Amino acid sequence: MNHAADLPVWAALLASFLVLLGASLTLVGAIGLVRLKTFYDRLHAPSLGATWGAAGILLGSILFFSVLQSRPVLHEVLIAVFLTVTTPVTLMLLGRAALYRDRSENAVDLPPPLRTDGETRSGDSI
Numbered sequence: 001m002n003h004a005a006d007l008p009v010w011a012a013l014l015a016s017f018l019v020l021l022g023a024s025l026t027l028v029g030a031i032g033l034v035r036l037k038t039f040y041d042r043l044h045a046p047s048l049g050a051t052w053g054a055a056g057i058l059l060g061s062i063l064f065f066s067v068l069q070s071r072p073v074l075h076e077v078l079i080a081v082f083l084t085v086t087t088p089v090t091l092m093l094l095g096r097a098a099l100y101r102d103r104s105e106n107a108v109d110l111p112p113p114l115r116t117d118g119e120t121r122s123g124d125s126i
Contacts, residue, residue, distance in 0.1 A: 007064070007067060011064065011067040015061075016060070022056025023056070025052045025053035027053075029048055029050060030046065031045075033049075043091055047091045051083060
């Protein structure tokens with residue numbers, strides 16, 4: 001029994017567009033991971049690619065199965081929630097661990113430490 005033949009053309013086209021959009025955004029994040037030079041630059045691109053790319057793929061999946069089963073299918077919303085929560089937390093933890101490591105090894109080209117008194121590293125006010 002072929003259920004894909006039961007899917008209306010408009011739903012198939014929209015679901016295909018959303019999946020391709022999500023895959024393209026994920027690919028852009030992966031390319032950013034390869035092309036950017038430093039670890040700190042590389043943190044940003046894959047996290048955005050993973051979040052926005054997964055959102056497109058999940059929306060396409062929600063649309064496909066909701067139209068196919070004639071009822072709302074929202075299991076994918078849990079995946080979206082977990083990705084939205086865990087991706088930024090992982091990014092922050094990786095960035096802090098790398099910054100701690102680099103500062104303890106006195107590496108060059110580090111971002112300046114944040115100051116709470118409104119002064120920058122050179123003494124100029126913000």
